[in-house]
Amino acid sequence: MQTQTKKKSMLKTTVKIIRLRGFLGFYDGFTAAALRQLTCTSLRFSLYENGKHLEILQNSNSILDKMYVASFAGIVGSVVGLPMDVINVRMQNDMKYAENLRRNYKSFMDALIRIPKEEGWMTLYSGGIAAVLKAAIGNSAQLAVYDQPFDVLKTLMMNAPPTQFPTVFHAIKYMMRFGYLGLYRGLVPTIARKAPATISLFIIYEQLRLNLGYIPLDSK
Numbered sequence: 001m002q003t004q005t006k007k008k009s010m011l012k013t014t015v016k017i018i019r020l021r022g023f024l025g026f027y028d029g030f031t032a033a034a035l036r037q038l039t040c041t042s043l044r045f046s047l048y049e050n051g052k053h054l055e056i057l058q059n060s061n062s063i064l065d066k067m068y069v070a071s072f073a074g075i076v077g078s079v080v081g082l083p084m085d086v087i088n089v090r091m092q093n094d095m096k097y098a099e100n101l102r103r104n105y106k107s108f109m110d111a112l113i114r115i116p117k118e119e120g121w122m123t124l125y126s127g128g129i130a131a132v133l134k135a136a137i138g139n140s141a142q143l144a145v146y147d148q149p150f151d152v153l154k155t156l157m158m159n160a161p162p163t164q165f166p167t168v169f170h171a172i173k174y175m176m177r178f179g180y181l182g183l184y185r186g187l188v189p190t191i192a193r194k195a196p197a198t199i200s201l202f203i204i205y206e207q208l209r210l211n212l213g214y215i216p217l218d219s220k
Contacts (some may be wrong), residue, residue, distance in 0.1 A: 004150035020095045029091035031108040032084045047073035074139025082122035087111040089158040127157030149183040
């Protein structure tokens with residue numbers, strides 16, 4: 001919904017996906033998304049958990065200090081995961097193009113090889129500024145409504161051909177093509193995706209932390 005050129009409801013988008021790809025169409029890009037979560041999410045939580053125990057923060061109860069640490073962890077995780085994010089976005093959006101314009105990536109590895117070969121390795125980091133801003137805000141807030149505009153911007157830039165958005169300002173202008181509501185395109189499916197995922201993530205994280213603890217960075 002975030003990359004549509006014409007307004008379509010979530011229901012119409014759902015019907016189109018089923019018509020073109022079947023129910024498996026909802027899992028396009030799953031490998032890239034899963035790999036990103038396995039690497040970046042674990043990195044974010046590891047950095048945050050260890051960051052909270054830094055000497056300079058030992059006696060601090062400030063929520064702002066924790067938000068700084070969370071933002072830093074989110075930025076690092078975002079940078080590491082950008083190539084996987086780009087591949088995920090492209091594989092999910094490929095079906096909306098005419099057959100002669102589709103990229104037709106066969107798999108995550110196929111995309112990882114073809115993108116640098118066909119468009120240059122920097123394309124794997126397209127939308128990086130928006131992704132980093134989204135990660136900094138989203139990781140400290142973990143609420144879809146706050147980071148949704150950056151999510152839309154990131155998706156647009158990652159899915160675009162190399163010359164479509166010379167700068168982030170061109171992408172912002174395009175994002176506003178539907179007016180201010182353009183900032184929140186796809187908000188409902190984003191919440192539907194993030195709410196259960198975030199709740200499950202923190203439940204699992206807390207259980208692992210309580211039962212297994214954590215390993216300090218300076219442990220021997």
